[in-house]
Amino acid sequence: xxxLQEVWQAVKAIGxxxxxxxxxxxxxxPTEFYPYVKPELPPVSVQSLALVENEDGSERCIVCLQxxxxxxxxxxxxxxxxxxxxxxxxIDRFDIDLVNCMYCAACVxxxxxxxxxxxxxxxxxxxxxxxxxxxxxxxxxxxxxxRQWYSPKFGVELRTDDGRIEKAPPEMQPGGLAEILKxxxxxxx
Amino acid sequence: MSTMNLEPVxxxxxxxxxxxxxxxxxxxxxxxxxxxxxxxxxxxxxxHIGYLHRNHEKIEEARTYPxxxxxxxxxxxxxxxxxxxxxxxxxxxxxxxEVPDRAKKIRTIFFELYRLxxxxxxxxxxxxxxxxxxxxxxxxxDREIILGIVEKTAGARMLPxxxxxxxxxxxxxxxxxxxxxxxxxxxxxxxxxxxxxVLESPVVHARTKGVGVLDQERAVARGVSGPVxxxxxxxxxxxxxxxxxxxxxxxxxxxxxxxxxxxARFWVRFQEMYQSIRILRQLLELTPKTGPYKGRAPxxxxxxxxxxxxxxxxxxxxxxxxxxxxxxxxxxxxxxxGAAFSNLQIIPDLFVGAKFSDAIAILSSLDPVFGEIDR
Amino acid sequence: MRPIPIPEDRHFxxxxxxxxxxxxRPWLERTVYAAYVFVFWLIVIATYAGVPALFGALGWDGGxxxxxxxxxxxVLLFLLSAVIALLLILVLRKYLGKVQERFGPMHYGPAGxxxxxxxxxxxxxxxxxxxxxxxALTFRLAPAVTxxxxxxxxxxxxxxxxxxxxxxxxxxxxxxxxxxxxxxGVLLGGVSSGNKWALIGALRAxxxxxxxEIPLALVFLxxxxxxxxxxxxxxxxxxxxxxxxxxxxxPFVLYVIASLAELKHIPFDFPEAESELIAGxxxxxxxxxxxxxxxxxxxxxxxxxxxxxxxxxxGWHGPLFGIEPGSLAAGALESLYFTLKTAVxxxxxxxxxxxxxxxxxxxxxxxxxxxxxPLALFGLVLxxxxxxxxx
Ligand code: SF4
Ligand code: SF4
Numbered sequence: 001x002x003x004l005q006e007v008w009q010a011v012k013a014i015g016x017x018x019x020x021x022x023x024x025x026x027x028x029x030p031t032e033f034y035p036y037v038k039p040e041l042p043p044v045s046v047q048s049l050a051l052v053e054n055e056d057g058s059e060r061c062i063v064c065l066q067x068x069x070x071x072x073x074x075x076x077x078x079x080x081x082x083x084x085x086x087x088x089x090x091i092d093r094f095d096i097d098l099v100n101c102m103y104c105a106a107c108v109x110x111x112x113x114x115x116x117x118x119x120x121x122x123x124x125x126x127x128x129x130x131x132x133x134x135x136x137x138x139x140x141x142x143x144x145x146x147r148q149w150y151s152p153k154f155g156v157e158l159r160t161d162d163g164r165i166e167k168a169p170p171e172m173q174p175g176g177l178a179e180i181l182k183x184x185x186x187x188x189x
Numbered sequence: 190m191s192t193m194n195l196e197p198v199x200x201x202x203x204x205x206x207x208x209x210x211x212x213x214x215x216x217x218x219x220x221x222x223x224x225x226x227x228x229x230x231x232x233x234x235x236x237h238i239g240y241l242h243r244n245h246e247k248i249e250e251a252r253t254y255p256x257x258x259x260x261x262x263x264x265x266x267x268x269x270x271x272x273x274x275x276x277x278x279x280x281x282x283x284x285x286x287e288v289p290d291r292a293k294k295i296r297t298i299f300f301e302l303y304r305l306x307x308x309x310x311x312x313x314x315x316x317x318x319x320x321x322x323x324x325x326x327x328x329x330x331d332r333e334i335i336l337g338i339v340e341k342t343a344g345a346r347m348l349p350x351x352x353x354x355x356x357x358x359x360x361x362x363x364x365x366x367x368x369x370x371x372x373x374x375x376x377x378x379x380x381x382x383x384x385x386x387v388l389e390s391p392v393v394h395a396r397t398k399g400v401g402v403l404d405q406e407r408a409v410a411r412g413v414s415g416p417v418x419x420x421x422x423x424x425x426x427x428x429x430x431x432x433x434x435x436x437x438x439x440x441x442x443x444x445x446x447x448x449x450x451x452x453a454r455f456w457v458r459f460q461e462m463y464q465s466i467r468i469l470r471q472l473l474e475l476t477p478k479t480g481p482y483k484g485r486a487p488x489x490x491x492x493x494x495x496x497x498x499x500x501x502x503x504x505x506x507x508x509x510x511x512x513x514x515x516x517x518x519x520x521x522x523x524x525x526x527g528a529a530f531s532n533l534q535i536i537p538d539l540f541v542g543a544k545f546s547d548a549i550a551i552l553s554s555l556d557p558v559f560g561e562i563d564r
Numbered sequence: 565m566r567p568i569p570i571p572e573d574r575h576f577x578x579x580x581x582x583x584x585x586x587x588x589r590p591w592l593e594r595t596v597y598a599a600y601v602f603v604f605w606l607i608v609i610a611t612y613a614g615v616p617a618l619f620g621a622l623g624w625d626g627g628x629x630x631x632x633x634x635x636x637x638x639v640l641l642f643l644l645s646a647v648i649a650l651l652l653i654l655v656l657r658k659y660l661g662k663v664q665e666r667f668g669p670m671h672y673g674p675a676g677x678x679x680x681x682x683x684x685x686x687x688x689x690x691x692x693x694x695x696x697x698x699x700a701l702t703f704r705l706a707p708a709v710t711x712x713x714x715x716x717x718x719x720x721x722x723x724x725x726x727x728x729x730x731x732x733x734x735x736x737x738x739x740x741x742x743x744x745x746x747x748x749g750v751l752l753g754g755v756s757s758g759n760k761w762a763l764i765g766a767l768r769a770x771x772x773x774x775x776x777e778i779p780l781a782l783v784f785l786x787x788x789x790x791x792x793x794x795x796x797x798x799x800x801x802x803x804x805x806x807x808x809x810x811x812x813x814x815p816f817v818l819y820v821i822a823s824l825a826e827l828k829h830i831p832f833d834f835p836e837a838e839s840e841l842i843a844g845x846x847x848x849x850x851x852x853x854x855x856x857x858x859x860x861x862x863x864x865x866x867x868x869x870x871x872x873x874x875x876x877x878x879g880w881h882g883p884l885f886g887i888e889p890g891s892l893a894a895g896a897l898e899s900l901y902f903t904l905k906t907a908v909x910x911x912x913x914x915x916x917x918x919x920x921x922x923x924x925x926x927x928x929x930x931x932x933x934x935x936x937x938p939l940a941l942f943g944l945v946l947x948x949x950x951x952x953x954x955x
Contacts (some may be wrong), residue, residue, distance in 0.1 A: 009391070010391035013385070013389045013390055013391050014390070014391060014392075014919070014920065016385045016389065017385050017386050017389070017390055017919050017920070018915055018916070018919045020382045020385045020386055020919075021323050021386070021663045021915070021918050021919045022663060022915060022918075024327075024662065024663045024664070024665055025659075025662045025663055027665065029661075029662075029665045029666050029667055030330055030333075030665060031665075031666050031667055041340070042340055042341040042344075042362070044340075044341070044342070044343070044344040044359070044362075045340055045344055045345070046344045046345050070255070070256070071256075072252055072256035072257075072259040072260060073259075102259060102263075102348070103345065103348075104259035104262075104345075104348075104350040105344060105345075105350065106255065106256065106259060106350070109358070118344065150344075152358075152359060174341070174342070174359070174362050205760060205763075207760050207761075207764075213842065214838060214839050214842060215839045215840060226764070228767070229764075229768075229925065229926065316921060317839060318839045318840075319839075319921035319922060320830055320831065320833070320837070320839060320920075320921040320922025321830075321919070321920060321921035321922075322660065322664065322918070323660075323663055323664050323918050323919065326664040326665060326666065327664070327665065330665055386919070390920070390921065392831055392920050392921045392922070392923055393921060395923055395924070395927055396921065396922075396923065396924055544924060544926065545764070545840065546834075546837075546840055546922075546924040546925065547924065549839060549840050
């Protein structure tokens, strides 16, 4: 008898399994139609890096080399010289090897002025890896094409149609912005 | 047997030397096992690893402490933030950093989410190895939801680089708790289906019961850990034995099975998924919606000279790290204790004498991830 | 180094052919399937009614004319098998897609309807590669053997009353002989490939064949005993009152299991076993040789369900709505019934494929020798007794 029971159990289990599989036919597939419909990524999503300029076209970056020091993959190369008139430094060279970059966003976190930011242009496929050895023009171009970007210091920023840079409304901001806006002491206490 | 390359035995014509891997579909990456086959029966088995070697530990010694976290992610790439935790814990111990309670809970939520994700990947690929295609696509869709939740907060899906000394890098997304709760509801519904398709399927029973039995002594002697060890009847779990983060605050059980066969390993992983859901439900209740997410860590990270070993219970077992500091801003030595690496050692024991098809089932039940094994 | 400037829309976007993102259109899909079935049906009618009528009208139905007619019919049947393969691969991919929460082919043709045609063209265009370690002659012969062995089964399949190429009195024996041959193709292909995985696949195919062929033959015998004839048309005729799957329930179940094994279909696809043997016996094949293995597989996926229908589900029987039996219209209707019944069984096979994992090969052998053969013998004796008592 137990043999028959076993057979019955097996048949029942196979039947249940087949029913489980078949019921998906009536459910909607969660497929994303990627090349036709671009996915909406969360604003903090790290897909590529860009170097943001100010609205007047001047450099936001103060060439403090923080990002170069923070980069685990050591793919950022910055050369600078002292500004002959006035304070600070000027950029000679700002290269990021986006091929070897591991998109950890440590550089973005380190930047004191939110000059280097993460953007969501993930369509970086190319036939020639040399195109991804980004220099400063490339990084500026990435920022000019981007509609929005993110950095931990300033949160999400938007580029309006007339080229101005605006802080995104609070509902677009990711978590932790309340803490970002508060002075640092409050956070730690 | 001890030689690396399996030479044919002179005068023996009934044994065929087959090279399984490194491009074999069932080796979960780049394992290579040289098998001596006598018909379908395996007479000898020599595993070869190292095809994905990236020299992690040495690279990490040349990086400052915060940089290392990004590298640890790349070990067990299926279970994301779980790899960061042992290193973060060890350095926090050395620095004496206070971690806020809420940060601990958020870390644990991520930890358990990734356990679910990793076990889902295991389930899909194990069923694919056994020949069923559909569960693979179902589990990957569920995992996709988890990765979406993680991406919303941490900015990346598989390698989020999210934990940091003293807590987490940024606060969770406002929708986070709701998303997780919704996902758990979804997951509970799906678990019923997975039970039907995996645990209850008579074909799975036929393929896994009594196959690849690992007895308790050998499991302990070989240093396996995680679900593989617990399936052999040893109730060792780092989460209970050496609790870390928010695990002392939550209730959960350690599922064990006395059988030690492939089915037991399947069963234990399944029960762990239920336990993960249970832990996550409790943590959603316990975690305050707002509050500090990061303690104060020194700006220049220079732990005092000394060494520290911390381990966590990752999806595959005990993932540990030994950090030796010489007082500079770079670790003097970082040594990872990989769970999948240790579990892989039992391959020759379990393979020899098994059928070739059994070997595939056994390998899938060990759930190796080669990013971590080859490091 | 200056990076190459990136154009605004730098990414390849596939053209939209019969494709609407975000939407699955079940009715369009069903129309596509119906169109394939319609083509299938037309070819069947042309083969079994059109060609004989044409030759009859021309007065060529004797001597060489008869041979020519048969050749034409075989050519049409080859066309039929191509249509079957195209349709079944499409349905397989679509159905697997549906149950796996995805869409399956969507891009070419209405609802992806001509995707498989493109796939076939791709295979035609590919290099037919013979590895250096292979035995070239056997290697090239094996797909042909497999395909011919499956294709030869068409000779005795009755699509409607009288619609059969060879209405021979030994139809069942012919079937047993021919269906066994297809395993030879697999064996030859695997052994001659010069690849260890292919060799293991071939060994498994051989071991599998000796285990499932015996219960299969015993079930054939049971059907013959119950119906009192070896002629397939006669077997169908004998089911006029009662379809065989009720009195012969046990042999029916055994037949379904054995035909899964004969098809090398999940849960018994050991000779291929992608995750174990990579692709088993056909791992070294490419281009058209591979396509012929594929064609043979899908022709068998049609033929074995068709045999289930012939043996157990009353073949072409169905309501005729007062059409005079034997006429063209009646034949057409009957062949449609036959096709639809077969389609249901094909779908069940695909459904099994979507659900189950794979057994281990020794488990099939154990099951075949220890359970199926005794049960098949028992079914045979039972059928004989039942026939003595009731008929
Ligand atoms: S994302 Fe990480 S790896 Fe890439 S440049 Fe920034 S710090 Fe370096
Ligand atoms: S950290 Fe920011 S400001 Fe400093 S060099 Fe890098 S991009 Fe410029």
